[in-house]
Amino acid sequence: MIGSIIDWLTSSASWSGADGILARLLEHIGYTLLVLVIAAVIAIPLGLWIGHTGRGRWLVTAANALRAVPTLGLLFALTLVLLPVLPGDTAFLVPSVIVLVLLAIPAILSGTYAGVEAVDPAARDAARGIGMTGVQVLVKVELPIALPLLISGLRAAVLQVVATATVAAYVGLGGLGRFLIDGLATQDYASTAGGALLVAVLALALDAPFALLERLVVSPGLTGRTRPLRPSEPNRTAPAGGST
Amino acid sequence: MSSTIHPRRRVRTAALALTMAGALGLSACGGGGDPLSSSSSSEGGDAASGDIVVGSADFSESILLAHIYAGALKADGVNATTKTGIGSREVYLKALDEGSVDVLPEYTGGLALYYDKEFAETDPDKTYDALADLLPEGMSVLEKSAAEDKDSIVVTKETADSKSLTTMEDLSKVAGEMTLGAPSEFKTRSQGIPGLKESYGIEFKSFRPLKPGQATNGALKNGQIQAANIFSTDPAIADNGFVVLEDTKKLFGSQNVVPLVRDDVKEQVAETLDEVSTKLTTDKLSQMLKRTDIDKEDPDKVAADFLKEEGLG
Numbered sequence: 001m002i003g004s005i006i007d008w009l010t011s012s013a014s015w016s017g018a019d020g021i022l023a024r025l026l027e028h029i030g031y032t033l034l035v036l037v038i039a040a041v042i043a044i045p046l047g048l049w050i051g052h053t054g055r056g057r058w059l060v061t062a063a064n065a066l067r068a069v070p071t072l073g074l075l076f077a078l079t080l081v082l083l084p085v086l087p088g089d090t091a092f093l094v095p096s097v098i099v100l101v102l103l104a105i106p107a108i109l110s111g112t113y114a115g116v117e118a119v120d121p122a123a124r125d126a127a128r129g130i131g132m133t134g135v136q137v138l139v140k141v142e143l144p145i146a147l148p149l150l151i152s153g154l155r156a157a158v159l160q161v162v163a164t165a166t167v168a169a170y171v172g173l174g175g176l177g178r179f180l181i182d183g184l185a186t187q188d189y190a191s192t193a194g195g196a197l198l199v200a201v202l203a204l205a206l207d208a209p210f211a212l213l214e215r216l217v218v219s220p221g222l223t224g225r226t227r228p229l230r231p232s233e234p235n236r237t238a239p240a241g242g243s244t
Numbered sequence: 245m246s247s248t249i250h251p252r253r254r255v256r257t258a259a260l261a262l263t264m265a266g267a268l269g270l271s272a273c274g275g276g277g278d279p280l281s282s283s284s285s286s287e288g289g290d291a292a293s294g295d296i297v298v299g300s301a302d303f304s305e306s307i308l309l310a311h312i313y314a315g316a317l318k319a320d321g322v323n324a325t326t327k328t329g330i331g332s333r334e335v336y337l338k339a340l341d342e343g344s345v346d347v348l349p350e351y352t353g354g355l356a357l358y359y360d361k362e363f364a365e366t367d368p369d370k371t372y373d374a375l376a377d378l379l380p381e382g383m384s385v386l387e388k389s390a391a392e393d394k395d396s397i398v399v400t401k402e403t404a405d406s407k408s409l410t411t412m413e414d415l416s417k418v419a420g421e422m423t424l425g426a427p428s429e430f431k432t433r434s435q436g437i438p439g440l441k442e443s444y445g446i447e448f449k450s451f452r453p454l455k456p457g458q459a460t461n462g463a464l465k466n467g468q469i470q471a472a473n474i475f476s477t478d479p480a481i482a483d484n485g486f487v488v489l490e491d492t493k494k495l496f497g498s499q500n501v502v503p504l505v506r507d508d509v510k511e512q513v514a515e516t517l518d519e520v521s522t523k524l525t526t527d528k529l530s531q532m533l534k535r536t537d538i539d540k541e542d543p544d545k546v547a548a549d550f551l552k553e554e555g556l557g
Binding site: 089 | 427431
């Protein structure tokens with residue numbers, strides 16, 4: 001079995017062509033990015049607003065309740081509803097994107113909101129105290145401090161979307177899900193297992209850039225990776241969590 | 245071994261029949277391994293003598309056919325009951341072999357393939373003849389009907405009219421501008437895309453893997469796909485006015501509906517069920533399945549209406 005999976009993964013025939021691994025991989029990445037961009041455009045501003053104003057917290061709760069919606073069932077239902085309405089291939093793409101966006105929103109929204117919510121009130125007060133406007137407080141203080149949680153929300157969404165984008169194949173789209181579904185239908189279990197393996201590898205591979213992004217954009221002062229600005233500073237030797 | 249096993253019901257019925265025979269003062273005739281068949285057919289309309297059980301598989305078409313068979317038998321004075329939804333072929337054939345059911349609706353090609361895993365005959369008559377030879381002792385098939393439940397390529401009425409399509413041969417000229425929707429295994433299996441190309445020279449513009457059922461039917465109806473692989477009796481065909489393209493080269497084999505019966509009841513049911521088979525067509529079956537599956541009517545009522553319309557009920 002393992003041998004046949006390796007054969008499938010390494011044979012050039014399974015990588016090439018419109019049904020090949022490369023094409024399916026690109027489709028899968030395409031769906032994932034499309035979904036993430038849409039979800040981020042909705043969830044990040046909303047999370048910032050809720051965290052900043054403290055209003056509409058119920059939206060976060062409501063979004064989290066969305067996690068309970070069965071993706072596959074919703075996908076079938078949406079497809080049946082939208083089939084007569086949408087022209088051509090969009091009738092298959094739009095329902096898949098909608099269910100995946102609904103899946104991605106809770107993680108991003110809660111991450112963003114929790115990040116802003118967790119900002120030390122003293123920092124906020126200080127920002128206002130030096131005359132910052134509400135928008136300036138949000139952009140210059142709250143957002144940078146919220147970044148670690150915001151990005152971890154994004155990373156959670158990426159993992160979920162990459163894994164779940166396989167359902168798009170159920171309604172006739174491509175992506176790595178094709179290998180799972182077609183493999184099961186034709187009892188080609190090497191392709192099923194190989195496809196599942198590729199999904200896992202892709203999820204990890206897409207997580208890496210976000211980890212890098214987090215290192216680059218998050219203020220060092222917020223992370224556990226604080227480097228002393230000057231080697232002589234006492235904070236180098238002070239135990240980080242030491243209580244006195 | 246299996247033919248000597250008599251489950252409780254048969255023993256009880258046999259005992260009843262013998263008791264009645266004694267009460268009527270008839271001397272036992274035959275007395276071999278078949279306590280029911282010879283005596284019951286000679287006794288004619290006696291209710292207790294002809295207790296026929298019509299079984300079925302666990303899908304709606306099979307259940308409907310069982311009700312049609314049982315209804316026709318009852319109309320001819322045979323005391324028939326149904327035992328529907330028994331299960332898969334493996335299970336209901338065992339029930340027939342053991343004698344807990346006497347009659348089953350079956351399909352020629354599918355049943356032949358069950359007894360011969362290499363079965364590759366596609367012609368309807370040859371399939372039927374080969375099946376008769378393949379059946380184990382104690383079972384027979386009666387006359388086959390024209391109704392077939394098998395893979396088919398369907399198009400919408402508009403497509404059929406505008407491109408003047410009636411058979412799959414017509415499709416070869418226009419398939420290049422059409423998208424086919426089918427279950428994903430259709431793409432690779434020998435009766436699927438490769439078979440269409442080999443037998444008919446049909447090459448579709450593209451292939452859209454879709455789950456059977458509403459996804460496929462909806463996509464065909466709404467134009468996301470222009471042709472679909474749907475079973476020939478699917479109620480969606482009657483419901484949406486889809487057109488089944490005739491499989492003139494028998495790529496999809498032959499799956500005629502045929503009654504499978506125990507030899508010990510054959511004489512009693514053959515005439516009635518042969519008459520039913522002459523009336524059954526794929527189209528009528530699809531129409532009836534629309535009523536049972538989409539309009540959710542009771543299969544025994546739909547069966548009764550069919551029998552009445554055909555003058556069998």
